[in-house]
Amino acid sequence: MSVVTLRVNGQEVAVPAGASLLEAARAAGVELPTLCHLEGLTPVGACRLCLVASETGGRLLPACATEAAEGMAIRTDTEELQRYRRMTVELFFAEGNHVCAFCVANGDCELQDVAVAVGMDHSRFPYRYPHRHVDASHPLFALDHHRCILCTRCVRVCDEIEGAHVWDVAQRGSECTIIAGLDEPWGAVEACTSCGKCVDVCPTGALFRKEDTTAEKHPHAERPEQLRRAREQQQWRNQ
Amino acid sequence: MSDLEPAGAAAPSTAEAPAKLRLATVWLAGCSGCHMSFLDLDEFLFDLAERAEVVFSPVASDLKTFPENVDLCLVEGAVANVDNLELALTLRQRSRMVVSFGDCAVTANVPGLRNLLTGPEAVLERGYMELADRGAQLPHAPGIVPELLEKVLPLHEVIPVDLYLPGCPPSAERIRAAIEPLLHGQPPLLEGAAMLRFG
Amino acid sequence: MPVLQPETPSRQLRCCGASGCRSAGGEALLAALRTARDADAGAAAGLTIKPVGCLRLCGRGPLVACDGPEGTRLYGAVPPEHAADLLAAAREDGPDAGVARAALEPHRLDLDEPFFRLQRPVVLETCGQVDPESIDDAFAHGAYDQLRRVLAELTPKQVRDEVRRSGLRGRGGAGYPTGLKWDTVALQPPGPRTVVCNADEGDPGAFMDRSVLESDPHRLIEGMAIAAYAVGADHGYVYVRAEYPLAIERLRLALQQARRKGVLGRGIFDSEFSLAIEVRVGAGAYVCGEETALLLSIQGQRGMPRPRPPYPAQSGLWGAPTLINNVETFSAVPAILREGGDWYAAMGTEGSRGTKVFALSGAVRHTGLVEVPMGMPLRTVVEEMGGGVPDGSAVKAVQTGGPSGGCIPAEQLDTPVDYESLLSLGSMMGSGGMVVMGETTSMPVVARHFMRFSVNESCGKCVPCRAGTVQLAELLDRFVEHRAETADLERLEELCGMVRATSLCGLGQAAPNPVLSTLRWFRHEYEAALREPSHCEPPDSCTVGADGETRGYAP
Numbered sequence: 001m002s003v004v005t006l007r008v009n010g011q012e013v014a015v016p017a018g019a020s021l022l023e024a025a026r027a028a029g030v031e032l033p034t035l036c037h038l039e040g041l042t043p044v045g046a047c048r049l050c051l052v053a054s055e056t057g058g059r060l061l062p063a064c065a066t067e068a069a070e071g072m073a074i075r076t077d078t079e080e081l082q083r084y085r086r087m088t089v090e091l092f093f094a095e096g097n098h099v100c101a102f103c104v105a106n107g108d109c110e111l112q113d114v115a116v117a118v119g120m121d122h123s124r125f126p127y128r129y130p131h132r133h134v135d136a137s138h139p140l141f142a143l144d145h146h147r148c149i150l151c152t153r154c155v156r157v158c159d160e161i162e163g164a165h166v167w168d169v170a171q172r173g174s175e176c177t178i179i180a181g182l183d184e185p186w187g188a189v190e191a192c193t194s195c196g197k198c199v200d201v202c203p204t205g206a207l208f209r210k211e212d213t214t215a216e217k218h219p220h221a222e223r224p225e226q227l228r229r230a231r232e233q234q235q236w237r238n239q
Numbered sequence: 240m241s242d243l244e245p246a247g248a249a250a251p252s253t254a255e256a257p258a259k260l261r262l263a264t265v266w267l268a269g270c271s272g273c274h275m276s277f278l279d280l281d282e283f284l285f286d287l288a289e290r291a292e293v294v295f296s297p298v299a300s301d302l303k304t305f306p307e308n309v310d311l312c313l314v315e316g317a318v319a320n321v322d323n324l325e326l327a328l329t330l331r332q333r334s335r336m337v338v339s340f341g342d343c344a345v346t347a348n349v350p351g352l353r354n355l356l357t358g359p360e361a362v363l364e365r366g367y368m369e370l371a372d373r374g375a376q377l378p379h380a381p382g383i384v385p386e387l388l389e390k391v392l393p394l395h396e397v398i399p400v401d402l403y404l405p406g407c408p409p410s411a412e413r414i415r416a417a418i419e420p421l422l423h424g425q426p427p428l429l430e431g432a433a434m435l436r437f438g
Numbered sequence: 439m440p441v442l443q444p445e446t447p448s449r450q451l452r453c454c455g456a457s458g459c460r461s462a463g464g465e466a467l468l469a470a471l472r473t474a475r476d477a478d479a480g481a482a483a484g485l486t487i488k489p490v491g492c493l494r495l496c497g498r499g500p501l502v503a504c505d506g507p508e509g510t511r512l513y514g515a516v517p518p519e520h521a522a523d524l525l526a527a528a529r530e531d532g533p534d535a536g537v538a539r540a541a542l543e544p545h546r547l548d549l550d551e552p553f554f555r556l557q558r559p560v561v562l563e564t565c566g567q568v569d570p571e572s573i574d575d576a577f578a579h580g581a582y583d584q585l586r587r588v589l590a591e592l593t594p595k596q597v598r599d600e601v602r603r604s605g606l607r608g609r610g611g612a613g614y615p616t617g618l619k620w621d622t623v624a625l626q627p628p629g630p631r632t633v634v635c636n637a638d639e640g641d642p643g644a645f646m647d648r649s650v651l652e653s654d655p656h657r658l659i660e661g662m663a664i665a666a667y668a669v670g671a672d673h674g675y676v677y678v679r680a681e682y683p684l685a686i687e688r689l690r691l692a693l694q695q696a697r698r699k700g701v702l703g704r705g706i707f708d709s710e711f712s713l714a715i716e717v718r719v720g721a722g723a724y725v726c727g728e729e730t731a732l733l734l735s736i737q738g739q740r741g742m743p744r745p746r747p748p749y750p751a752q753s754g755l756w757g758a759p760t761l762i763n764n765v766e767t768f769s770a771v772p773a774i775l776r777e778g779g780d781w782y783a784a785m786g787t788e789g790s791r792g793t794k795v796f797a798l799s800g801a802v803r804h805t806g807l808v809e810v811p812m813g814m815p816l817r818t819v820v821e822e823m824g825g826g827v828p829d830g831s832a833v834k835a836v837q838t839g840g841p842s843g844g845c846i847p848a849e850q851l852d853t854p855v856d857y858e859s860l861l862s863l864g865s866m867m868g869s870g871g872m873v874v875m876g877e878t879t880s881m882p883v884v885a886r887h888f889m890r891f892s893v894n895e896s897c898g899k900c901v902p903c904r905a906g907t908v909q910l911a912e913l914l915d916r917f918v919e920h921r922a923e924t925a926d927l928e929r930l931e932e933l934c935g936m937v938r939a940t941s942l943c944g945l946g947q948a949a950p951n952p953v954l955s956t957l958r959w960f961r962h963e964y965e966a967a968l969r970e971p972s973h974c975e976p977p978d979s980c981t982v983g984a985d986g987e988t989r990g991y992a993p
Contacts (some may be wrong), residue, residue, distance in 0.1 A: 173904055
């Protein structure tokens with residue numbers, strides 16, 4: 001296995017060739033906030049929280065979707081990046097209807113977590129209060145679009161791991177929305193196997209089990225990676 | 240935060256003891272849960288009473304008019320009606336430091352959900368007409384029932400805010416961590432999930 | 439060769455059949471001409487009525503060029519009633535020629551005007567001369583000569599060397615060196631490759647590529663074929679926006695004719711080289727002009743940009759190395775091969791070689807298509823060629839680069855038009871749209887117009903673009919509606935900086951440009967749009983008006 005060496009915040013680190021900058025940062029003991037990224041799923045670089053700066057300048061790089069290269073030197077926590085990250089999280093809160101107080105994911109929500117991580121004590125952007133809806137047509141699960149941050153983890157896990165491709169994105173810009181099937185009620189989509197992986201990976205309270213009420217959702221974001229390891233390397237959790 | 244010397248300190252003092260910090264707490268559009276949490280400060284309330292004088296509060300004072308020269312004002316609740324708005328403007332003018340106290344003040348939170356309906360008429364229509372079991376009628380009592388604002392707003396969209404204390408409600412520990420340094424003229428350090436988390 | 443004037447003029451009437459003239463009644467005029475000719479066969483003997491592509495001065499359509507041994511006369515805004523006059527005027531020796539010409543005199547356009555005289559047609563050299571629906575006419579104008587020669591005489595590397603020598607840079611907007619891109623694709627590990635033509639011209643005020651497709655589609659096909667040979671591709675796609683129905687129709691027809699004549703397909707011109715080209719029609723998304731989104735769209739997926747690297751040159755369509763150039767870039771290639779890279783490089787400036795086509799519109803007397811050498815001062819294009827603002831008042835600004843570009847103020851009009859100069863002014867070359875603005879244009883309104891465009895066209899994948907542009911548009915509302923505060927200026931700039939630095943693709947990264955450039959050159963207009971200070975008493979409580987109006991984005 002060939003290895004590349006690079007510097008993360010001045011610290012030398014060696015990672016397998018092909019590893020991402022996010023993996024390199026973690027190898028250096030540096031935690032980067034992420035929302036769209038999830039181990040086991042194809043990175044999309046959409047949430048922009050893991051952006052890092054190259055010491056040689058140029059555009060900021062999404063750590064999840066950028067391959068580590070020999071001799072690279074990156075900074076993960078410049079004053080500028082911190083400012084951008086906080087604004088990014090504020091934009092997430094302002095564009096949806098995130099009311100933590102009675103959310104099913106309250107206390108176990110990645111959006112809440114990144115808000116803490118970036119030190120967001122309030123949003124400087126006015127809340128948009130978009131008109132969205134709740135799809136409770138599935139017998140076991142529900143999708144509350146008010147809480148959706150369009151990370152597309154559900155789209156990817158259903159496509160890449162479950163192979164059902166129930167979910168996709170419709171419309172564009174601020175009108176974007178996750179759709180089931182051909183924009184049908186979730187419960188009417190026969191391709192859905194009711195496996196619940198989308199609920200497991202949803203970083204917020206958008207996808208949840210119907211039996212869960214306020215602060216009762218506990219996701220399992222580790223599952224795609226476990227499943228991929230099981231399939232590709234025949235490594236099971238109980239081994 | 241050095242400007243948070245108690246108002247009395249600058250004035251010629253007749254007593255030996257240092258002037259107490261003039262503390263106000265305000266209840267706008269919220270459930271009063273933040274004030275309940277404030278009362279959960281338990282024995283710290285005694286320490287507080289030694290250092291601060293509560294000059295205006297729905298839970299510890301009977302004054303109806305917001306006083307002058309307030310040092311520290313905790314504001315619970317969003318700004319939802321004209322009374323909220325008027326009080327918010329007044330307290331800002333009369334307070335040296337204003338704290339958005341709890342998620343309703345910080346984000347508009349649950350009261351803000353009515354913004355999903357377009358405008359106060361739609362809200363009243365929904366609440367008093369469509370959902371009424373009997374005797375449906377819109378409330379109308381000018382000068383008694385305050386008019387709703389077009390939108391429910393977080394406090395900082397109405398007046399400048401100096402400190403944000405999120406939480407629904409903020410726990411007593413969180414409130415104490417914010418207030419205690421302020422009593423000593425120090426800026427509080429609000430970091431990490433224990434201090435910052437919404438909800 | 440002067441613009442619009444054929445080398446060997448035969449007696450003919452060339453009628454513009456491109457979209458601009460069509461919308462001005464070009465089809466009715468052409469029909470009337472044909473009817474008049476049929477009614478009086480004798481008078482029209484030896485006279486050809488030829489539908490052609492863009493005759494440049496789109497704002498004066500429908501345009502008709504009247505050729506004869508004595509030269510070319512151009513007429514504009516000709517109503518069908520003048521059909522007989524046009525026929526008579528075209529006949530130099532006819533008894534009524536003098537009378538007819540007198541009748542047409544009000545419609546006469548002067549080809550010695552700077553608008554025409556200063557053009558340097560390369561990409562557009564046969565645009566307006568050749569019948570876009572006839573491959574035989576295209577052959578007669580030299581189409582595919584260079585493809586034939588290249589296949590017979592040059593190696594792919596020699597072709598790439600020639601293109602690199604020309605200094606040609608991508609005409610889609612970013613200006614990436616074309617030769618370098620071709621080399622990058624060619625030098626990938628062995629395997630299939632694809633060429634893609636980006637004809638998803640979406641900038642408001644840009645119609646260069648549409649004009650090429652509608653006027654001279656075989657030039658594009660030849661350029662693509664040469665490129666495919668140079669990088670080792672045997673498959674190509676032209677991605678055209680659905681809003682260009684005529685361009686799609688003519689391109690499809692041209693491809694069909696090219697296949698029939700054997701200039702596309704297997705073993706082209708008896709060489710080993712094969713090429714198939716397909717048309718893919720967009721579905722109305724501006725972002726599909728972004729190359730990675732465009733590729734996904736061709737693959738039948740949702741058009742959303744992905745992070746680069748890998749660049750399409752490394753991993754593009756279905757993972758294969760893919761060369762993407764825009765219409766104008768490919769269309770410059772045949773002339774470069776014919777005349778040599780050095781010839782092309784001799785035009786333009788040090789960093790920006792050759793010529794560039796611009797679509798001139800807005801508050802300008804002469805609206806239309808101009809091809810000029812790079813480095814020509816903006817003032818020459820706008821004031822001399824464009825003729826300035828119609829009412830004679832001063833130009834206030836020129837918008838280039840569409841929603842990704844910026845407004846260049848009148849005091850900077852002496853700037854040469856090249857990639858770097860426009861960037862240094864906070865705008866960009868873009869694909870070539872040039873919108874002239876007069877004194878009455880409000881810059882915050884312009885900025886909001888473009889921001890709303892970006893709001894509508896954001897694909898929604900990354901949050902700075904999806905949500906940041908919405909917040910920017912709201913902030914701009916406050917300026918347009920005179921309810922902004924001083925602090926809103928800082929908020930505007932801070933958020934612009936964030937959206938620019940953190941967005942995933944060019945659309946989001948460039949979306950703040952119209953704001954930043956107008957803030958840079960017209961900041962006083964934003965300041966003048968602030969809420970009256972007298973409304974704010976006392977200052978601390980001025981944040982809510984009597985109507986409960988909010989502070990908006992607050993610190």
